[in-house]
Amino acid sequence: xxxxxxxxxxxxxxxxxxxxxxxxxxxxxxxxxxxxxxxxxxxxxxxxxxxxxxxxxxxxxxxxxxxxxxxxxxxxxxxxxxxxxxxxxxxxxxxxxxxxxxxxxxxxxxxxxxxxxxxxxxxxxxxxxxxxxxxxxxxxxxxxxxxxxxxxxxxxxxxxxxxxxxxxxxxxxxxxxxxxxxxxxxxxxxxxxxxxxxxxxxxxxxxxxxxxxxxxxxxxxxxxxxxxxxxxxxxxxxxxxxxxxxxxxxxxxxxxxxxxxxxxxxxxxxxxxxxxxxxxxxxxxxxxxxxxxxxxxxxxxxxxxxxxxxxxxxxxxxxxxxxxxxxxxxxxxxxxxxxxxxxxxxxxxxxxxxxxxxxxxxxxxxxxxxxxx
Numbered sequence: 001x002x003x004x005x006x007x008x009x010x011x012x013x014x015x016x017x018x019x020x021x022x023x024x025x026x027x028x029x030x031x032x033x034x035x036x037x038x039x040x041x042x043x044x045x046x047x048x049x050x051x052x053x054x055x056x057x058x059x060x061x062x063x064x065x066x067x068x069x070x071x072x073x074x075x076x077x078x079x080x081x082x083x084x085x086x087x088x089x090x091x092x093x094x095x096x097x098x099x100x101x102x103x104x105x106x107x108x109x110x111x112x113x114x115x116x117x118x119x120x121x122x123x124x125x126x127x128x129x130x131x132x133x134x135x136x137x138x139x140x141x142x143x144x145x146x147x148x149x150x151x152x153x154x155x156x157x158x159x160x161x162x163x164x165x166x167x168x169x170x171x172x173x174x175x176x177x178x179x180x181x182x183x184x185x186x187x188x189x190x191x192x193x194x195x196x197x198x199x200x201x202x203x204x205x206x207x208x209x210x211x212x213x214x215x216x217x218x219x220x221x222x223x224x225x226x227x228x229x230x231x232x233x234x235x236x237x238x239x240x241x242x243x244x245x246x247x248x249x250x251x252x253x254x255x256x257x258x259x260x261x262x263x264x265x266x267x268x269x270x271x272x273x274x275x276x277x278x279x280x281x282x283x284x285x286x287x288x289x290x291x292x293x294x295x296x297x298x299x300x301x302x303x304x305x306x307x308x309x310x311x312x313x314x315x316x317x318x319x320x321x322x323x324x325x326x327x328x329x330x331x332x333x334x335x336x337x338x339x340x341x342x343x344x345x346x347x348x349x350x351x352x353x354x355x356x357x358x359x360x361x362x363x364x365x366x367x368x369x370x371x372x373x
Contacts, residue, residue, distance in 0.1 A: 010063075029071065032073050065086060068087060073093050074096065079101070083102060096116045099119050104125060112131075113133050126143070129147045135154075136156045138156060140160045165186060168186055168189075181207060188204050236278075236288060249346050251263050262285070282309055291317050292316050313361050313365065318341075320344050336364070341357060343356065
């Protein structure tokens with residue numbers, strides 16, 4: 001049957017399509033991938049220039065329970081479609097789009113979903129065992145109770161993905177981006193964190209898999225650490241209305257110089273977690289900028305950092321109209337606490353960022369090396 005007729009048959013609904021599949025078992029791999037004209041399922045796909053499945057303008061196709069076993073559906077596009085309990089086993093869905101579609105209880109065993117877009121899709125209790133999900137975008141997808149045993153997730157995007165009670169046994173996650181996952185109750189055994197080259201290394205926790213790989217690959221870990229410590233600038237100060245504008249301006253300007261600025265808000269209540277967070281950030285920083293204007297709390301925080309971190313220079317700054325509190329004398333004995341730079345207003349500290357902040361820090365580091373003091 002010509003692809004045009006296959007598409008027409010598919011758009012008639014799951015029941016008619018399934019009857020045709022039963023009557024035509026010789027059509028092993030119905031090809032739905034080359035149907036034109038171009039079909040744009042939603043505004044986010046308006047730049048698509050690949051042939052996609054033409055559903056005659058219906059972005060909410062209702063194809064629950066449809067049998068698309070081994071169907072060739074590369075580049076097809078669906079939006080808010082209902083494929084619950086559908087069968088895609090062994091099919092080619094690479095580069096396909098299923099944005100916000102329902103594939104709950106679908107059979108995707110062994111299906112090729114390489115580089116597919118499954119953003120915000122529902123895959124609750126779907127069978128993805130052995131599926132190729134390399135480069136697949138699963139951002140905010142719901143895979144509650146899904147079977148991902150031996151699935152290939154290398155390079156996949158797993159951002160705010162719900163994997164609650166999912167089975168991840170034996171899946172491969174090399175180069176996968178895993179951020180904000182929900183893995184409560186998930187089965188995590190023998191997860192492969194390495195690529196095909198070299199020995200196979202497995203872990204039992206997907207969230208720490210990437211970090212463990214970096215630890216194993218010492219050269220890569222060293223580059224990551226060097227990259228962090230050569231770019232991060234920790235900016236301490238108060239977030240009162242008067243001071244926030246200064247800190248925000250500093251953050252923006254520092255970023256234009258190739259640094260990664262991290263601003264800490266001392267208006268938030270302090271507790272042990274706060275102290276530990278500041279200490280961790282300071283240890284990762286190339287240097288610290290401490291705005292002492294109206295900020296007794298900043299001096300108190302520095303007391304817990306400065307003696308312990310001789311390799312992290314601190315550049316204090318303060319409004320010209322203010323003087324350092326008496327407790328600042330404690331810091332003068334540490335050579336990595338640089339002389340205080342004064343500024344008149346926001347414009348003055350921004351215009352003078354190079355001379356008042358960056359140049360003194362770089363000069364200190366050049367003289368004392370990576371381990372100052």
